[in-house]
Amino acid sequence: MIAETAAAIRRGELRARELVESCLSRIASLDALLGCFLTLDGERALERAGHIDEELARARQHGGRAAGGTGGLKARGGAPGASGGNQAGDGLLLGIPYACKDNICTRGVPTTCASRILEGYVPPYSATVVEGLEAAGAVLLGKTNMDEFAMGSSGENSAFFPTRNPRDTTRVPGGSSSGSAAAVAAGLVPFALGSDTGGSVRQPASFCGVVGFKPTYGRVSRYGLVAFASSLDQIGPLTATVEDCALVMEVLAGHDPRDATSADVPVPAYREVLGREVRGMKLGVPREYMGEGIEPGVREAVEAALRVFEDLGCVVEECSLPHTEYALAVYYLVAPAEASSNLARYDGVRYGLRVEGGDITGMYSHTRRQGFGAEVRRRIMLGTYALSAGYYDAYYLKAQKVRTLVKRDFEQAFSRYDLLVAPTSPTVAFRLGERTEDPLSMYMADVCTIPVNLAGIPAISIPCGEEAGLPVGLQIMGPPFAESTILQAAHAFERATVGASWRRRGGEGR
């Protein structure tokens, strides 16, 4: 869909400005209810889209090659050491509006992480992914709501307001990339960026019935992504279709000298594998993801999806990831430990909120108490405890050792299978307020997605059915840098189910 739209803009059949206008008017009519956006940057988006249209018109008039999208449409630049890893600047996303999760820095546009402590903060530089999208011609429409500092699985931990699920507004959209998933699901934007530390792209994609991708750790630059848990965080796209996902991934992926954890691995043309048949592909179904705790309706939808893969000629077998049951405990030690360290920077000195409290320590302590919400405070406390003298070996180090066992499970499975297939979430979208009183029950929402982050591998969530009218997500996991194989399988499934009854609602309003 995005590729066709960008082509129409390039040919002058559709004006980029009209497309931005139509997104803005849809946002104006729906977002008061949904709460997807924290910041809208409509004026600047219209202006930029207008420039794109003018430049294309000029290029057409001069009979020359239509503007490549790079010339006059380069990033505003000026970022320190700008040399972005992503040079996919050949106008792949020319004139395509997008929304960006509010923990990804956008020069000149507020970036708050949905936290009081960063309310009104305007970053002096853009994330590498934002520069890359701009160079590819994409138009930033605004910043999306999220669980504060990406800590949460429902969107309800935003310090400002919760986001509602477009499929049923009494339910949560999932989290933490709540606004991004809901915005794509409601057709407010063609695509959005999210970040995934324990499932924060895939789980909301599953709840809202869209496509969400968590790339291999190191595949996409984290420069300019506000750090939560640095060994787990990855930026990924939310889109309506697998093809759109592949297209956006071509722009996002790549080595970035500004991110020391960015891998120098060539970026394949992800769209090239789409449409290739998947006959003979070996898919493992880890039994730990299909048992107790998985809603029957979710299991049935996933089982039906497995039959589709069998019909496509895949070999589908049950397998085992025996340490799965420990992954949640590992994650909720490792991620808060890293977060407690990363969030030490919010001290009321250089940016953000300051609350006076006597001496400097009092100022720090009151600023942080008032600036952080309850879940962020809880995780900082948990992480600080796990790293503190006397507990480091018992909790933090122990967790990192068990993480090795979780990772080895995947390595062994991928020695026998091309991909692993499982539910993205044990349940469909739950009701607002249903889990806010009990942190552990909220943590359980990520039980199927967390192991992937611990192992650093890529995984996608795609819609695969419905339970009581709510979307069910299918998770496809692959070995490191197997993004292409994942997209190939996801696309084959999407094509094979294009007429399925549960898909009918998905296209609503687009």
Added chain:
Amino acid sequence: MSIAEVEHVAWLARLALTEEEKRVMAEQLGRILDYMEKLRELDTEEVPPTFHTLEGMRVPLRGDDPRPGLEREEALAAAPDRADDLFRVPRTGEAEGEGA
């Protein structure tokens, strides 16, 4: 977790919690840590930790070359309090001879 432990950790984390918040935190963290006890079931004596997942990947560091950074004004633009070209903070200690 005891209230005293909560107070110690809150001090390390620079979080000024109210008495009620300490009580809730003790109860919630206690339950979460009980859940973590599960990890003790596993013998990890011979297992190395995984602090990151980049092993075997080409992750080159960039050259150690000077390049422009943030302009001073850009760096100071978001400061809650500043004095000329500096971030201003509350007094961090007492000057000699100054009484409390």
